[in-house]
Amino acid sequence: MNDKIELVQLQLQKLRQQIEQYNYQYYVLDDPRIPDAEYDRLFRELQQVEQEYPQLVTSASPTQRVGSTPLKAFSQVKHEIPMLSLGNAFDEAEVEAFDRRVCEGLSVDTVEYAVEPKFDGLAVSLCYENGFFKTGATRGDGHTGEDITLNLRTIKSIPLNLTAKNVPSLLEVRGEVLMLKADFLKLNQRQRDKGEKEFANPRNAAAGSLRQLDSAVTATRPLSFFAYGVGRAEDGQNGQIPKDKHSDVMAYLVALHFPVAKECQVVTGLHALLAHYQKIGAMRVDLPYDIDGVVYKVNSLSQQEKLGFVSRAPRFALAHKYPAQEAMTKVLDIDVQVGRTGALTPVARLEPVFVGGVTVTNATLHNSDEVKRKDVRIGDTVIVHRAGDVIPKVISVVLAQRPAQTQSFEMPTQCPVCGARAVRLEGETVARCSGGLFCPAQRKQAIIHFVSRRALDIDGLGDKLVEQLVDNAIVRTPADLYKLGIAALMNLERLAEKSVSNLLAAIEKSKQTTLARFIYALGIRNVGESTAKALALHYGSLDRLMVADIENLQLVPDVGPIVAQSIVSFFDEPHNREVIEQMRLSGIVWQEHEGKSMPMTVETAISGKTFVLTGTLPTMSREDAKQEIENQGGKVTGSVSKKTDYVVVGDEPGSKYDKALNLGVTILDEAGLQALLQ
Numbered sequence: 001m002n003d004k005i006e007l008v009q010l011q012l013q014k015l016r017q018q019i020e021q022y023n024y025q026y027y028v029l030d031d032p033r034i035p036d037a038e039y040d041r042l043f044r045e046l047q048q049v050e051q052e053y054p055q056l057v058t059s060a061s062p063t064q065r066v067g068s069t070p071l072k073a074f075s076q077v078k079h080e081i082p083m084l085s086l087g088n089a090f091d092e093a094e095v096e097a098f099d100r101r102v103c104e105g106l107s108v109d110t111v112e113y114a115v116e117p118k119f120d121g122l123a124v125s126l127c128y129e130n131g132f133f134k135t136g137a138t139r140g141d142g143h144t145g146e147d148i149t150l151n152l153r154t155i156k157s158i159p160l161n162l163t164a165k166n167v168p169s170l171l172e173v174r175g176e177v178l179m180l181k182a183d184f185l186k187l188n189q190r191q192r193d194k195g196e197k198e199f200a201n202p203r204n205a206a207a208g209s210l211r212q213l214d215s216a217v218t219a220t221r222p223l224s225f226f227a228y229g230v231g232r233a234e235d236g237q238n239g240q241i242p243k244d245k246h247s248d249v250m251a252y253l254v255a256l257h258f259p260v261a262k263e264c265q266v267v268t269g270l271h272a273l274l275a276h277y278q279k280i281g282a283m284r285v286d287l288p289y290d291i292d293g294v295v296y297k298v299n300s301l302s303q304q305e306k307l308g309f310v311s312r313a314p315r316f317a318l319a320h321k322y323p324a325q326e327a328m329t330k331v332l333d334i335d336v337q338v339g340r341t342g343a344l345t346p347v348a349r350l351e352p353v354f355v356g357g358v359t360v361t362n363a364t365l366h367n368s369d370e371v372k373r374k375d376v377r378i379g380d381t382v383i384v385h386r387a388g389d390v391i392p393k394v395i396s397v398v399l400a401q402r403p404a405q406t407q408s409f410e411m412p413t414q415c416p417v418c419g420a421r422a423v424r425l426e427g428e429t430v431a432r433c434s435g436g437l438f439c440p441a442q443r444k445q446a447i448i449h450f451v452s453r454r455a456l457d458i459d460g461l462g463d464k465l466v467e468q469l470v471d472n473a474i475v476r477t478p479a480d481l482y483k484l485g486i487a488a489l490m491n492l493e494r495l496a497e498k499s500v501s502n503l504l505a506a507i508e509k510s511k512q513t514t515l516a517r518f519i520y521a522l523g524i525r526n527v528g529e530s531t532a533k534a535l536a537l538h539y540g541s542l543d544r545l546m547v548a549d550i551e552n553l554q555l556v557p558d559v560g561p562i563v564a565q566s567i568v569s570f571f572d573e574p575h576n577r578e579v580i581e582q583m584r585l586s587g588i589v590w591q592e593h594e595g596k597s598m599p600m601t602v603e604t605a606i607s608g609k610t611f612v613l614t615g616t617l618p619t620m621s622r623e624d625a626k627q628e629i630e631n632q633g634g635k636v637t638g639s640v641s642k643k644t645d646y647v648v649v650g651d652e653p654g655s656k657y658d659k660a661l662n663l664g665v666t667i668l669d670e671a672g673l674q675a676l677l678q
């Protein structure tokens, strides 16, 4: 009997190790090694064996991440070593002052710093006794926090026990709990589907999830943890906790399988700090988590000790903040804009507010469902979000500040520009003006699209000028651009002779184009740049494309029934055919070719593969490389993910190169790409 128990013990040990190893690969390394089904199978097997031998269940088993009964309240935990706060800097002068104080305090000229992102999460402390996760607590006021052990145990990237050879007898790991942006979006989608309240941002979602008295609820929330340092630490018999440098401590935590930000680095001197701030700032929107700054820490632990503290913040560390991506402001009005395809978009006109580094006066409300869901009203105080170059959007209404007698906003049933009926097709989220190109708003947008850089690329024809031309009935369709003469243009306000002749030259130049650009320029609904390229490649001539039917169109890569229908509808419209005819008469030309009228699915090493280009290639321009890859049916995207097949690296590659290395994506140089292209 004892033999049997010993065997089961071994089996359990192996299963638990396997599962925790897969958790580590999945949640910490972001590199799943086995299919979900296999993971589930192992997990069920463990559950079954534990059910048969309940006496062998231990709290460190992966099946025990969720506590059984909800708590009545959290108990208090005292932080033996206080969890200090971080001093803030909002500009370079404050960073310079910090570096100067540090140098003076240490009587040195220059200092080595560890730099890391500042997560916008919740600081927590994790205590490990002899390698076992014992207690987890919130930061609280820095001296006393709340015991949230059961909730923290549900976070799969937090190890339940440390498996390294030399575990310390006591280790308090400090870090931040947060929700990844992608997980936040999925969670909110789930909340929407269930008809439950959405979270305003990842931080609120993480905070709400961590504060649950029922850890079973926390377990359903996708939380992540990232370590930023250690608190209490005792080596005991075998521990090997680094004593020299913060960066060594972080490397040690990595070795113990704690998640640590990939963006950590060691740099020397003030200029390197500021350069790092810029570098991370440029990556900010693309990072998988929200950050609100970077943290600078004096790297030497003895130097840290020498510098000490002022009140509650260490003198050896500083948070350099980025401009906030959210701000509060008032809705002055709600307008409805008409897009190129007639889509009616409600837009909030805002009291100007500084957010994400710029002053924002408009924010999109997307569509009528969104306005209804968020119930944004004129006069409301709202939270506006702006990150990177994306269009600012209204996140939520601050209901407590809603003035009396506001009215909920109703989308108009008519186009606000041309008065045509607004129609919302089944399955679509937006209502559209049914006025087509008779609607001046759609006409303007169609022309703005036609002349844009990636379409016919007419320099000097800005939005304002297009508006004037349409408002004065000088231009009604893109074809009219090719009938413009000096006289008509000179009559317009604010247009000098020189700009008129430049513009006419640019219009003339645009007549030499490519079939792909021309198709894209037409602004057919659902036909973006890459579909236009695929169509040009497949048909080789505009006439062949114009007569293609729905079935035939679907032979083109990436063209499905919806896109095919849009194309057929576009060319069915006599007005559109007339405009095309006029443009051809005015001399627009492109090279035509035989095309692939049969569904030529020549399988090459490139077709169906996804590429990312970074850095300067020795002989090919990036555009050329992209073109060649696309010609062979490959796809070129802007960012590296697990789905990327190849990253082509030239001189001075960007962070995409590091990401590729991290994810284990195949890396090519130009010669490697050329070989594939052959």
Ligand code: D41
Pocket: 083, 084, 085, 086, 116, 117, 118, 119, 120, 121, 123, 139, 176, 228, 229, 295, 297, 314, 317
């Ligand atoms: O990412 C963070 N939010 C972060 C917070 C970080 N990377 N490092 C931090 N380091 C410290 C010291 C230097 C005091 C150990 C911190 C925090 N503190 C912190 N988080 C919340 C309050 C203080």
